[in-house]
Amino acid sequence: MPRFHTVLAYADGAARGNPGRSGCGALLVDPSTGNILASDSRYVDDYATNNVAEYHGLILALELAHRHQVAHVNVYMDSQLVVQQMLGNFKVKSANLRELYQHCIELCKGLRVTMTHVPREENRAADQLANRAIDQHPYY
Template identity: 35%
Template sequence: MRTSGHQYKAMKKVYTDGASRGNPGPAACSYQIKDENDKRIASCVFFLGQTTNNVAEYTAIIHALSWASHENCDELQVYSDSQLVIRQITGVYRINKPHLKALYDEVMALAHRFGHITWEYVPRTHPDIAYCDKLCNEELDRHP
């Protein structure tokens, strides 16, 4: 029995990507969210201006977690093609750069809104990551 006061919604899969043309350079981030039946229920892309790829990767996760928190999602599986970001979030790597630590802190603050989150690195060739990468590149093409 759930007593948290919000309606339970089934597990969601979150796929994220960040891209930068140059490092730093023009950057974008995107995410897509799928339900337990692997149906896409949300996707979004954002132009970020001039920033680094790592900032774009973190920002994609922040946007996706923000969306999921407003949908009362309880359990998330988060997938990213950034080994660095996933390993920092899971505590395998230390975070030495203050600007990345601030983004990490934002991710952790959002993560506490959920009952359970798993974090997983997947290669950029994964079809759902490739979709997010396509969204990023189309957005970057709109901002020459």
């Protein structure tokens, strides 16, 4: 029995320099109350593109959904590329994104996932988490 039937997931990635230092963030929100159920952020790499960081944000959101035993997750991202690739509308041409895409497909198993593109303004909380991951990672 799932702990949560349906949650909203907001995911984002950020790269400073593109490619450059990058991080990702994700949060799960209860759709009935608007309360944040879980959030996490992660440093991605010293030299990654924004698209790589965005995929890592989606991975983080899907991992959170599994960890919190969610049945159905509505994912919201401001990356048109990632959303359209996950929906099968855009091909995954880049070799470095193909592996991340496949990982996301695997993580979707056992979940009912919907993907929606949203304007950047509607994804501020996940963006803040992604940028915090970069800020908190030592830079040499």
